[in-house]
Amino acid sequence: MAKIAIASESIAPAATSQVEIFQREGAMVAPAVPEIHEEEELHVAIDARTDSLQNLRELGPPDLVYLVKQPKANSTRQTGVYHHVTGVDASSSASLAAYVNSLTFSPLDKTNKVVSGIYCCYNAFSHLDMRVEVKIPGSLESYCIDERGDKRVATEALWLETFLCGVLRAYLYADDGSGDAIKKIVGVRRFNPITNTEMEHKFLDAAERLFFLGRQLSSDPETQVPNTVSNHLTSGILKYIHTTGRYTSGINLFEKLRTRDVEVSSLLARVQLMADEEVRAVRLMYDALQDVPMDYSLLDCQAAFCQDKGELEMALQCAQRAVTAAPSEFTTWARLAEVYIGLEQWDLALLTLNSCPMFTYQDKDSPRMPQPSRIMLPILSESVLDEIDEGQPKQGDPHDYIHPSLRKLQAAGYQGTFLKAYNLLTRIAAAIGWDQLLKCRSEVFVMEEEYRVERQHVSKPAQSLEAETNGAALGDNSEDEGTESGSVSGPGPAETEKVEPESGIERPEQTVASEVVKSGNDDPDPSHHQYTQFHNKRLCERWLDNLFMVLYEDLRIYTIWRTEMAQFRQQAMEYKKSAPEWEILGELAERLHHFDEAIEAYQSCLATRFSPKAMRGLLKLYEKTNDTRKMLGALIRLIAWQYRWYSEFSPELLFLMRKLIEDEGAVKVRSIVQATNLPQPVLDLTHQYCQLCATFRSSGSDT
Structure with missing residues (x-):
């Protein structure tokens, strides 16, 4: 590929005022x-x-x-x-x-x-x-x-x-x-739209003027119906505030908007909590709920706050009320399931998860362009880093081998409500183990085998089984309306295959399908019969049944991987996988909440060649261990890789840089970056992220 040479100013020597240094450094380098x-x-x-x-x-x-x-x-x-x-x-x-x-x-x-x-x-x-x-x-x-x-x-x-x-x-x-x-999407230049306080004012002024039209912009995939406080506009404002730490600007905006609609209180409370103004946030939520006692967004905010404080019994009450207020919204049910998981009430967590309304995932709009004649992807010379280039496949090279069992892991493709629901299910599995999860599943849901056996003991099947076994996950009949699953649209049944003997993972039995119970083909009048064995059981939604099969496949592949690795180590042999395979295994372990094993796979991937996904995975480890030097080392490489592919701006990377500066001070962060044994132009790209923090006077940027 051709390389573009674009001049950039050198970094000034250390000085007392970090702001003065950044002002001398000039504008950010534009991507190729x-x-x-x-x-x-x-x-x-x-x-x-x-x-x-x-x-x-x-x-x-x-x-x-x-x-x-x-x-x-x-x-x-x-x-x-x-x-x-x-x-x-x-x-x-x-x-x-x-x-x-x-x-x-x-x-x-x-x-x-x-x-x-x-x-x-x-x-x-x-x-x-x-x-x-x-x-x-x-x-x-x-x-x-x-x-x-x-x-x-x-x-x-x-x-x-x-x-x-x-x-x-x-x-x-x-x-x-x-x-x-x-x-x-190939060939997208990504710029930071707000690089100074003047642009921030322009953005927030536009947001204020158009705020109550925000529901026209659709919403996150977990939201069923966009409303005043749940839409792409409010999500964007909150993400901006979270990224930049401009809490005062956000509080001022939402305080003005709250005078026009009390529902904005939930957004104001969220920003106050971000800013550690907890007393004001709690008072605001309490006062606002006196005016709108069934505002599910406020109730959810309360539940999240209580969760963070470890007050799970209080969080449970708030989450139950939120479900009552918005039974057709996924987020309220998901919050309730989270609380039950925290309380280790696994049966109620499963029942609540089963009640979640699932929505068809609506992907972000992307361009649909005709087939081009050719594509030129120049590389910015400032972003050239040998360790990123080394080991990368060249044009015309054969594709890396990926084992078919790794290619077809369905969970890797989950989005929206199905991704969140799967994460909740894996959290339960990580806490109690697969065998105990299957046992809990059979205790709360009607299994196909026991349904078949029970039918043999009655003369007529009960069409009304679902109504009789529809126990409320909330423990309160007033909230039964929330058990409707809305517009269910999920992945098809997982492909079945023979279990390798070394996996040792028990395949889940099938639950009885609600279509089978409701079909009524055997008896037109089942009203006088009931299956007493299932009086306290529920029918498992087909989408949740599919998630169990997908989780089984994830666990099976994970167990085979770990078993093989242990055998190879025992024999002092190298366990070989291609870089994409290590990346997939890292994601697999991360999905199943095996953090150390995920890090091990990501490190093996990076030993073969650079991968932004693997490096991002390692960055999570360094965050957990508060290893500032290694965090900055990962950030430098990720920022360089992003610039290489035309992106000067990643909110997540900017947030991490801001938090590091907040914790360690800008002078220390700058010194660690500068002391890294990497090309100066690459370091300058990272310094530009620091410059943004100084421009917005982030905490720690002047020390």
């Missing part, structure tokens, strides 16, 4: 510019984006930047190239045009010149694609395209909405450091 080349026809990518507008359901895809180039020596032949971007200021046509103009000079392509460009930015409030066409040199035209492909006038009100959507996409669609988001 990827180029996706179209086939012969121009503007095919623009047409594809227009066609996709009617299918967008979330915040919209990343912004599209389309350039038309022609050779400097030949003005007749033109080609189209494009890339995607997030975090560019989309508050006006002028700011988008400035971005296009910044691309007119490319150190990678010196034979062609840019003659025009189109910047497309989606407005999720009004379902319009805002576009700015730039002729170079020459004119600028701004307009918007609706879902039918018709042109409309771009007004100031529409630009305000577009600006806010751009910031939310930058935060909510960012990579968490693992590389998953970066690998999902």
Whole structure:
């Protein structure tokens, strides 16, 4: 791949004031510019984006930047190239045009010149694609395209909405450091949309003006119905505050909004808790619940607070009330299940989990582009790090071998409510063991075998079995309405296969399907009969039954892995796996809450080649052990890898850097980074994250 050389200023020597140092260091280094080349026809990518507008359901895809180039020596032949971007200021046509103009000079392509460009930015409030066409040199035209492909006038009100959507996409669609988001879409430049307090004011002002329209933006996949306090706008605001530590700004915003709607109290309380203003938060929650006693978001906030304080009996009361207030929401049931797990009431935890409403996962909007003719992925010279490059597969090399049993682990692909539910199930399994979990399962759910045996002792099957066995997980009949599972949509049954003898994991028996009980094929009138054996049992939802099978497969593969490793060590032999296999095994162990084994797998992966996911896994270990030096070593490498793939901004990595500076002080953090035996340009990228903390006057940034 070609490399771009972009100059960056050297780091100033240590000084008393960290702010002064960062001010001398200048602006952040811009990532390289990827180029996706179209086939012969121009503007095919623009047409594809227009066609996709009617299918967008979330915040919209990343912004599209389309350039038309022609050779400097030949003005007749033109080609189209494009890339995607997030975090560019989309508050006006002028700011988008400035971005296009910044691309007119490319150190990678010196034979062609840019003659025009189109910047497309989606407005999720009004379902319009805002576009700015730039002729170079020459004119600028701004307009918007609706879902039918018709042109409309771009007004100031529409630009305000577009600006806010751009910031939310930058935060909510960012990579968490693992590389998953970066690998999902090729060629996306990711910028930090808020780099100073002036931009923060602009963002929060827009958020305040459009706050009560936020429910139009959809919500996280765990939320059934977007509302005033649960939508992508509120999620984005909370993520910004959590990342930057700008608690006072968040408190001021929500205090103003609370005067217009008391439901905003739950958001205000969450920010106060982030800021360690616990007394104010508790008083606020108490006062607000006098006005809105059935506000499930407030009740959930109370339950979470009590959980954190170890007051599980109090958390239980709050969680039960939250379920009563919002029986169709997944989050309330999941919180209740968490509390039961904390109380070690495993049967009630399973029954509650069984009652969770499960929703079809709605993925983030992503671009659907035609097949390109070629893709240019230049590497920023500042991000070049030998240990990241070494061992990486070259173009044309055969793919790494991955054992089929590792490829088909379904849990790795879970998202949304199914991911959260699976995590709860694995927590129970980690606490009591697989055998005890199966025993608990058979005690609370009707098993297929016992159902078949019981049927032989009665003359007619009971159609009403489910009603008779529908014991409330809450221990309170007033909350039975919450046991409906809503729109259930989950993965299909896990593939069955013969158990290897060395796994030693018992395969779970099948529970009886509710369709079987409700079918009524054998008897049209079962009202006078009942299965007394099942009076206190429930029917297991099919999706939960599937999770048990998926968990069984995870445990089976995990047990085989650990058994094989022990055998190899006993014989003083090396246990070999490919880098992707070690990565999968690390994720597997992490899913099953075997932390030490996960770290071991991630380390084995990194010994073969660099992997952002494995490095992110190690970073969790260093966080747990408070190893500042190793945390910074991991952060430096992750930041460099992100820059390499065009991302200067990861909220998760910025948060970790801020917390380190808060705990250790900026001078110590800076000194440790500078003392690392890595190329200076790579260290400068990390220093830029520190600079952001200084700009926002984060705690510890001036010491």
